[in-house]
Amino acid sequence: MFHASIFTLYPDMFPGPLGASLSGDALARGVWALETRNIRDHGQGRHRAVDDTPAGGGPGMVIRADILAASLDAGIPDGDARPRLLMSPRGRPLTQARVRELAAGPGVVIVCGRFEGVDERVIEGRGLEEVSIGDYVLSGGEIPAMVLLDACVRLLPGVMGKLVSGSEESFENGLLEYPHYTRPREWEGRAIPDILLSGDHAKIEKWRRAESERLTRERRRDLLK
Ligand code: SAH
Numbered sequence: 668m669f670h671a672s673i674f675t676l677y678p679d680m681f682p683g684p685l686g687a688s689l690s691g692d693a694l695a696r697g698v699w700a701l702e703t704r705n706i707r708d709h710g711q712g713r714h715r716a717v718d719d720t721p722a723g724g725g726p727g728m729v730i731r732a733d734i735l736a737a738s739l740d741a742g743i744p745d746g747d748a749r750p751r752l753l754m755s756p757r758g759r760p761l762t763q764a765r766v767r768e769l770a771a772g773p774g775v776v777i778v779c780g781r782f783e784g785v786d787e788r789v790i791e792g793r794g795l796e797e798v799s800i801g802d803y804v805l806s807g808g809e810i811p812a813m814v815l816l817d818a819c820v821r822l823l824p825g826v827m828g829k830l831v832s833g834s835e836e837s838f839e840n841g842l843l844e845y846p847h848y849t850r851p852r853e854w855e856g857r858a859i860p861d862i863l864l865s866g867d868h869a870k871i872e873k874w875r876r877a878e879s880e881r882l883t884r885e886r887r888r889d890l891l892k
Contacts, residue, residue, distance in 0.1 A: 669699040669823055670749070670774035671816055673809075674738055676717065676781050678703035680809045689827060690820045698823055699774075701816075706730070709737040718782055727783035735778065735789045743776055751776040751795050752815070754808030755784065758797030761815060763838035765798075769815075770822040777815065779808030835875075841890055843882045845875040 673681060681703050682694060693699055710717045711734065718728035743751075752775055759765075769775055778785070778795060790797065800811045821827050837844040848859040862874045883890050
């Protein structure tokens, strides 16, 4: 079973949106498991402090290496083979290919940063792999963790059935997906392209491929190598 362990200062945020729809049903059916650990349980003093001011000065606060490491060491069993990810705008951008790899494995350990981030030494010392969900900055790693988990969970066997077994979705074949239509046949003067109603599957396939290529060229030239 795909097992996700989340290290966060805000465990109440989970499962959040992951508790609804496909991922929520799959969670209830035991297709995947979600566990949260509050980093603050290992905080120091009366206020259970987890952060301190940045060495060298500057704004914000940094999550302490010793406290995050204590939380990880207490929460991850010896010999646990799951990748240990740190959500971070500095990380390697998440791709559908990486999502597929993760979904095929035993699960993930995810550390959610807050404030300015975490002490560099715990990233090195606990072998955390930094993963970004895009070139913008959010206030915490919880939403990025949910993004990553949602992308993985929908690929688990039995979650979406044959819907994603094909390789036609955006990014799966290096292209954006072709446009979709459904009833009614005409809406506000706009008709469904004739070819999609022709019943000629070879032609439909060709049209979809051409549309995929056109959209990718127009919107995401970077995907075309
Ligand atoms: N000072 C950091 C940003 C900290 S944002 C910097 O300039 O790189 C606070 C936390 O939010 C981060 O530790 C990370 O866990 C999360 N976060 C913010 N943006 C993210 C993104 N694009 N991808 C993944 N995690 C992100």
